[in-house]
Amino acid sequence: MMYEQHVRMELRKSTERRRPIKEEKFEVVDLSGMSLESLPNPSLNLAMISKLDISNNNLESIPESLTARLLNVVVLDVHSNQLKSLPNSIGCLSKLKILNISGNLVESLPKTIENCRSLEELNANFNKLTKLPDTIGFELLNLQKLRVNSNKLAFLPHSTSHMTSLRILDARLNCLRSLPEGMENLINLEVLNVSQNFQYLDSLPYSIGLLLSLVELDASYNQITTLPPSIGCLKKLQKLRVEGNPLVSPPMEIVEQSLEAVKEYLSQKMTGESPRSPMKKKSWLGKLVKCGTFNGPILSGTREEREGFIMSDYRSIDGLTSPRYMGMFSPRRLFSPRNYFAR
Incomplete structure (x- = not known):
C-alpha cells in the first residue's frame, strides 16, 4: 500500500512540474534508494511512465507482468540492486532508449533484449x-x-x-x-x-x-x-x-x-x-641513394648505366680507385647540385 501511495505521490509531483508543457503526456517515477525488496503490482497505468528509476534498492527480481506494461518507458534504471536476471518481457519495451543495469549480479542478458531496437545506451557494468x-x-x-x-x-x-x-x-x-x-x-x-x-x-x-x-x-x-x-x-x-x-x-x-x-x-x-x-644519426651513404647517386631514378639507357654510378660510361670498381677518380668520392662533390660527374 505504501508503495502505491508513493508512486501516486511521485506521479502527482511530476504532473505538477510538467503541467505547463502540454505536449508531454508521460511521467517520471523515482523509487530509488528506498530499500525495496520487491515491487508489488500497482493499480496504476504503467503505460503512462516514460522514466522509471528503481535503483539503489535490494531487489532480487523484477516482475514479468510489471515490465510488460511499461509500454512507453524510455529510460529504465535498475542499477545497484541484487538482480540475478532480467525479465524476458523486457523485449516488450520497444521505445526504451536507455537501460542501466550496472551493479547487479546478472550473468546473462535475455535474448529478448534484441527486440529493444530503439535502445541507444546499455550500461551493464559491474555484473557477472x-x-x-x-x-x-x-x-x-x-x-x-x-x-x-x-x-x-x-x-x-x-x-x-x-x-x-x-x-x-x-x-x-x-x-x-x-x-x-x-x-x-x-x-x-x-x-x-x-x-x-x-x-x-x-x-x-x-x-x-x-x-x-x-x-x-x-x-x-x-x-x-x-x-x-x-x-x-x-x-x-x-x-x-x-x-x-x-x-x-x-x-x-x-x-x-x-x-x-x-x-x-x-x-x-x-x-x-x-x-x-x-x-x-643518418649515414651520409644513405643520402647518396636519396640524391640519386646510387641506383638513381634513371630508367633508360644501358644496364650498366641503370645499375652502376650515374656516369656517361661504365667503369669498373678497380678503375674508380685510381688516383684520377679519387676526388669523385668527396661528399662536397657528391652533394653538389649537379647530378653527374665531370670527367
Missing part, C-alpha cells in the same frame, strides 16, 4: 556477465554506447561489429581473449576501451586501424606484444594508452615519446619501410 547474446549486434543497430566493463566476458559476439551507430565501447576489466573481426564496420566508434584484460588479451585485430572515427584507444595492461601497423592510419586518434603491455613493436622508447612517434613508426611498418630509430 560471461557472454552477450550472439545476435545482439544484428538487432540493436541504434545502440550508441555499450558499457560492459567489470564482468567476466571472454569474447564479444561477432555481431558486435554490425553496430554501426556505436560511439563508445567499454569492455575493460573482463577476460577478453580477442576482439571480433570486421570492426571496420563501426564507422562511428570514437572510444574503444579494452584495457585490463590482463593475461588474456594478447593481440588486437588489424581492422582496428580502419576505425576512421576513433579518437581514443585504451589497450593498457594486457599481454599485447605487437600493435597492428594499421593504427598508423588513424588520423583522428588523439589518445593512445598501451602501458602495462610487453610491447616489442613499437618498442617502449617509441611509445614514451609521443602518439605521433608511434603512428609514424607503425606507418613505416605498414608501407614496408624500415622504421628509423630517432637516436641514430
Whole structure:
C-alpha cells in the first residue's frame, strides 16, 4: 500500500512540474534508494511512465507482468540492486532508449533484449556477465554506447561489429581473449576501451586501424606484444594508452615519446619501410641513394648505366680507385647540385 501511495505521490509531483508543457503526456517515477525488496503490482497505468528509476534498492527480481506494461518507458534504471536476471518481457519495451543495469549480479542478458531496437545506451557494468547474446549486434543497430566493463566476458559476439551507430565501447576489466573481426564496420566508434584484460588479451585485430572515427584507444595492461601497423592510419586518434603491455613493436622508447612517434613508426611498418630509430644519426651513404647517386631514378639507357654510378660510361670498381677518380668520392662533390660527374 505504501508503495502505491508513493508512486501516486511521485506521479502527482511530476504532473505538477510538467503541467505547463502540454505536449508531454508521460511521467517520471523515482523509487530509488528506498530499500525495496520487491515491487508489488500497482493499480496504476504503467503505460503512462516514460522514466522509471528503481535503483539503489535490494531487489532480487523484477516482475514479468510489471515490465510488460511499461509500454512507453524510455529510460529504465535498475542499477545497484541484487538482480540475478532480467525479465524476458523486457523485449516488450520497444521505445526504451536507455537501460542501466550496472551493479547487479546478472550473468546473462535475455535474448529478448534484441527486440529493444530503439535502445541507444546499455550500461551493464559491474555484473557477472560471461557472454552477450550472439545476435545482439544484428538487432540493436541504434545502440550508441555499450558499457560492459567489470564482468567476466571472454569474447564479444561477432555481431558486435554490425553496430554501426556505436560511439563508445567499454569492455575493460573482463577476460577478453580477442576482439571480433570486421570492426571496420563501426564507422562511428570514437572510444574503444579494452584495457585490463590482463593475461588474456594478447593481440588486437588489424581492422582496428580502419576505425576512421576513433579518437581514443585504451589497450593498457594486457599481454599485447605487437600493435597492428594499421593504427598508423588513424588520423583522428588523439589518445593512445598501451602501458602495462610487453610491447616489442613499437618498442617502449617509441611509445614514451609521443602518439605521433608511434603512428609514424607503425606507418613505416605498414608501407614496408624500415622504421628509423630517432637516436641514430643518418649515414651520409644513405643520402647518396636519396640524391640519386646510387641506383638513381634513371630508367633508360644501358644496364650498366641503370645499375652502376650515374656516369656517361661504365667503369669498373678497380678503375674508380685510381688516383684520377679519387676526388669523385668527396661528399662536397657528391652533394653538389649537379647530378653527374665531370670527367
